Amino acid sequence: MTPTPDAEELVEAAHVVRLPLVTRFRGVTEREAVLLHGPRGWGEFSPFLEYDDAEASAWLAAAIEAGWGEPAPVVRDSVPVNATLPTVPVDGIRSVLDRFGDVRTVKVKVADPRETLADDVARVREVRRILGPEGRIRVDANGGWSVDAAERAAHELARFDLEYLEQPCATVPELAELRDRLRDWQLPIAADESVRKASDPLEVARAGAADLLVVKVQPLGGVAAALRIVAEAGLPAVVSSAIDTSVGLAMGARLAAALPELDYDCGLGTAALLAADVTRETLRPVDGAIPVRDVEPDAELLRTHAAPPERTAWWHERLRRCAAVLASRD
Template sequence: MLPDLAELLADAHVVALPMRVRFRGITTREAVVLRGPEGWTEFSPFVEYDDAEAAAWLRGAIDFGWTAHAPAAASVPVNATVPAIDPGAVEDLLARYPGCTTAKVKVAEPGTTIADDVARVAEVRRVMGPTAAVRVDANGLWSVEQATAALEQLAPFDLQYAEQPCRTVPELAQLRARIAGLGVPIAADESVRKASDPLAVARAGAADVLVVKAQPLGGITAARSVIAAAGLPCVVSSALDTSVGLGMGAFLAAAAMSPGYAAGLGTAVMFEGDVTADPLLPTDGRIGVRRVDVSPELLARFGAPPERDAWWRARLARVHAALRAAA
């Protein structure tokens, strides 16, 4: 079902949430939260994505807001997320993730070196101890040669997996074969959520783990179909969502994520503010599986400037028109 545009806009709010540290090159996360018959939902494709790619995100928002989804568990385990920060800031950052025993560490940040990445991962391992699960995420920014060299230096820290070390599926397959002796599994993220065929990476034998995100895959219903067809362990992660979008991810993680992995849904910690007075922050290493109610006061406090509000509403209208035409 595709609601009318007027129904989508009837209770839609554009917010701009300040972030504690720079992440994915941004310091403010913009999003649209809107209310459907089943509760609040979120439309927040990154600003650089074109309308065709944003269409899946709108399908995801509609799926969550206009479809009843029963929670399959009360809570799900989540990982700490460590941006490309100096090692000296790692311990304070990890303290914001109480009870988390898994950490995802950003690597390959433009302007940094492999030595910087090694120092950051080493500090995470030191602070969290030998039994913690440590992941690294390169966002596809390494070549096969760079990834091989980097993972040879990072492998001694006992990585749970390396997420999207290279950009393309053929590169991932080549890297996976090349580092087979290192014991570092390869996880695919962008090769799933940004691909026209999200299962291509699994069919190519290019990854050991799939990272799935509810909004970019078209919502909980569509993402569960991808997970079921992939035949690989899956980790549900966020796309820097507000707590409304994190709720969407939590429902998906509770229903379909592989045991033994923590979800990447603890990212509300990264924001200075949120759209709700009861954000989905980690407690004892977990977040609740629930729909989030927004706060009118916080919507007003973090409301986007008028020109950005107009930009997002125009974008929503264009993407809705594209979905209407496709339907």
């Protein structure tokens, strides 16, 4: 683990930004993030607002590793990525997917409590029509279904030839039960929240509750920590993001590039969902991939998209608290 810099050093290195999104995602239309400039480069600290300090401190550890630590060796210089489709109306799907360019894989968000299974089916049907038979579709429920509801949804959606179900249920026992029910369907289960939000990220592997892991560099505490989890779990992994700026996406790309094997397109194309970014060389997909490289924010864009003073102060205090959590562990 990279030692935690002094909290005031982190605050001095911090640039708090607020970026507009092209469509509502996770109930918000703007994304706030803290960019930290360290001696090795830039890192991103952008835990969602509802996360407590203990959980958010892992995101800070990842940013510190990126800005102050040694980079992990990589085995590839580009990473294939998927498009991510929020819960938009069917007639808006094409315009969202067009922002990602020529990708072969789409992750469709499902199980929104404001919608029905019929809405999810309609969205997946339209994505299959757009992609054609060779395209790859995965759906992400963010733990929003019960086991029975997930089984019904799987039966309804299986006709669209899904690549996998991502976090269909909330708990590890539910995932294990669903996986057992779907065994004859040969529909893989991917675990996301059961890895990144769990006190024991390896529980899902020990319980035989998933066929693959979805790993995110910030919530898992950095590239080195995520690589250890994947290695110990012994399951295939796909790297994803949380609507990061290009700085955060570069951190995710380095994780994906460091994995010995990468069998799935990664959820690192989400700069396409940003209406603005912190760099003029945004890490948006080109021919279905993003490069593995450092990202240098543009000073003018940092000023243009600086968060209001009260939000900057809020993030500075959160930064101090999370740094204290990390320092206590050091």
